[in-house]
Amino acid sequence: MRLLSFYALALSALTIGASTIPPETDASQLYDHAMAQLGQLPHKFHNMVPIYTHKNLHKGIHVPQYDDATQDYRPGPQPRHDTPQNLLESRESRESSQLSDALETLKHAAELGSSAAAVALADVYMFGNFSVPTNYSRALSYYHLAVAQKANGHAYFMLGFIYSTGMFGELPADKQRAKIYYEFAARNGDTNALLVLANDFLKGVECSANCEMAQFYYSRLARQVIKHYHESGLSPQDDLLSHNINLADFKGGIYGKKISESQLSVLRQIDNFISLKDPFKERNIGSSDSPIIDDYFSALEHLHGGYFAPRNATRAYLEALRCVYHGRNEIIEGRLRDPKSLDRVFWNRCQGLLGRMYLNGEGTERDLARAYYWLDQSIDTSPDMENLLHMALLRKLDPTSNGQISSSCKYFLQEAARNGSAQALFLFAKSSIAPVSPLETNYEESTYDLVRKSSVSGNYEATFYFADAVESGISVSKGHIFSCEELVSLYKNFVERSESVLLPHIYYAYEELSYGNYKNALLGYSIAAEQGILNAQLSAAFLLYQKDPLFAMQKRSFNPDRLQAALRYLDLASAQGHIDSTILLGDLYSTGFPGGVLETDYDKAFAYYSTAASSASAHACFKLGYMYEYGLGCANNTPDFYMAKRYYDLSIKYYQDVNAIQVTRNTKPNTYTIGFALLRLRLRFLFSNSQKRDDSETVSWLGTLKNLAKSKDSEALEDNGDNNAEAHAEGQNYEVQEDYQLFDYIVLGFTLTFFLYVGYQNLRGQLRRVGQRQNVADADHANGPNRPRFRMEFFFAI
Structure with missing residues (x-):
C-alpha cells in the first residue's frame, strides 16, 4: 500500500516553487515532477506533539462523538506545535503552495492517462496524506480512473475495501463487487488483498470456508515475508514494539481492569519482567535500595520502550554502563563475593546487556572489540542464555567463515540453547535447514525437532520453518499428524506477527490516533480488521462504538450503519474466541438502542452469554444468571431461580479461581455484586408462592419435575407465565x-x-x-x- 504520508521524507526546508512545465511534457514526466515536489514536503506531523503519549495513555483514549452532518468526529484536543507561531505560519504558507502545485500537476497527469498519478491522488484523499482533508467519494473516482487506465493491485484492493465497508455509511456498500475487486487485486500481487482472501476462506466470510485455499494464501504471504528479509539483509526482530493492539486495553480492557477477562495486548513479556523490579529489591536482603538493580531495570525499560515509556537507547546505554561500574566498585570493596546474591546476578546481566549494545550499536557506536570484552566478562562471571546467544551472534560475524557458521559460533549457540534460548535453538537448526537460501529448505528428523521446540517456545522466525516442515511432510515420519486448520494457524500466526512487512497500515492507524485523527485511525484499523486481525477488529469496533460512563452527562448517539459495522467487527472478534467482545455483544442485544437503531433481542443476548460462559467466564456466568433470574431469553421466557443460582455460584467460583492465579492485589476482583444478586435471588425465592415446597421435594431435578407435573397450581402458574411472556413479547399488557x-x-x-x-x-x-x-x-x-x-x-x- 502506498501511504505517501508514511514514506514521505522530511528533507531540508528547501523552497521549491512551481516550476514552469513545458506543454509537451508527457504524463509520466508530470507524475515524476509532482512526486519530487511531494517528496520534499515534511511529514504531516513534523514538529508536532501528539495528544496521546506515554504520559497519559494509561488514562485511556477518549473518542469524541461522531457527527453525521460533517461525517467526522467532533473536534477534540489538538496536537500542539513546537515551532514558534511566526515561523509556523510562514512555513505552512510555503508548504501549502507547494502542495497545491503538486496536486494540480498530479491531476493533470491523471487526465493525460497516468494510472500512477490517479492512484497517488486517490491515496491523498483516502488517507489524508499531507494533512489534506479526506474525501472518500473523490478517492473512489480516482481509483476507478486508475484501473480504467491500467491494472493496479493497490487500486483494486482499495476499491474492494470501499465497497465492502461502504466507509461506514458514507458510500454505498456492495459486497459482491468488493469480492470481485479483491480477486483482481490478488491476481495483480497486492498483499493486502491476499490477506483478505486468506481470512475469508478460513472463516467463510462472504463465501464458503475452504481451508486448502486459506493455506495457499497464508503460505504464499509467509514466503513473501521470508524473501523480503533475505533480499533486504534485515534480521527478523522479536522484540520490536507491536502496534497491533486493542485500543480499549489502554484502560484495562473493554470492561476495565477489574472485570475484563481477555488478555491485555499492550503488555509485553518484557513489561511483565520489568514489573518485577520491586519484588527483586525486597528479596535483596543485603541492600534493598541497590543502585545496581535500579540501573539494570531502568536500562531495560529505556532500551525496549513501550506504550507507557519512550524508547531511549542512548539513556539505556549510559544506565547499563553505570550499572557495570557500580558493580565493579562493589567488587573492589568486597561486597559482591556471594555468587548467588541478587546484586551480583544483576551486575552480571548489566555486563551482558552492555556487550549486546556494543554488538548492535544501540545507544552507542558499534564496537565489536568492546562487545567481545563485556560479553566475555559476563560469561566468565555466570553464563546465561542472553550473554551466550549474543556471543554466538558476535562469532557469526567472523569474516574467515565465508558466510558459514563457524564451530565456535555453533558451540555458543548450543550452550545458549541448553540455557533455554529459543532463538539460539532455532539459529542452530537453521544452519542445517537452509544453509544457502531461506526458501531452499531440507529437513531431517533432528532439525525438525529443534525447529518445533523453538516454535513452541514462541520464536517468531521458527514459526515459519515449523509450518514449512509440516507442509513438507516430515512431521508424518515423526508421528505428528496436523490437520489443515492447524497448519493454517501456524502460517497465520507468522503472517500476523510480520507487522512491519505486511501490515504498515496498523502503524498508520496508531500514529493518526495519537495525533487525534480518529477518522484516519478507523480507516487503518478497519483495513486490518477486514484481513482478520483480531486486535484491529476490536480497535475498529472501539472507534465505531464506545460505552457511556455510568454517570454520563450526555449520552452518545450512533447511526445504524456505524453501529452495525461495530457489531460485525465484534462478532468477528467473538468468533476468534475473544470473551469480552462476546459479552459486549450480549449486552448490546439485551439493552438495544432507542429509535430503531438496534432492537432488543434477548435470545441473541442469551446465546452470546452462553458462548462466553462455556469458556469459564465469570462475567458471562453472572450475566447468564441474571437472564435466568428474570426469564430473559431462556426457555419459555420464564424465571428459573435454580439455574440463576447455579450460574451466580459459578461466577463466584471462576472469580475465585482467577484470584488464586493473580499475583497483584490491584487486579483482585470483588464479588459484592454477585453476593447482592444471590441475596436478592434468595429473597425472591422465599417470597415467591410458586416456589414453596418441602426440602425433600427439592433434592433432585427429577423429583421437582414430577411434582410440577402433578401440581395443578404449578401448571396453572406455568401457563400463566407463558401467556405473560407471550404478551410481553407482543408488547401487550398483562395482569x-x-x-x-x-x-x-x-x-x-x-x-x-x-x-x-x-x-x-x-x-x-x-x-x-x-x-x-x-x-x-x-x-x-x-x-x-x-x-x-x-x-x-x-x-x-x-
Missing part, C-alpha cells in the same frame, strides 16, 4: 405486571434496609472505638507523631 414490579420494589427495599442497618451498626462500633482510643491518647499526651488517625471501615458479609 401481574404491576404485582411483579411491586414485588421487586419490596425485595430491593428490604435489601437496602438490611445493608443500611449493617452499615449503621459498623459505623456506631467504629465511632465508639475511635472515641475510646482518643481518650487514651489524650491521657498519654498523644499529640505527637504517633497520634492515631481516624479511619472508617465497612464490612459486608453475604
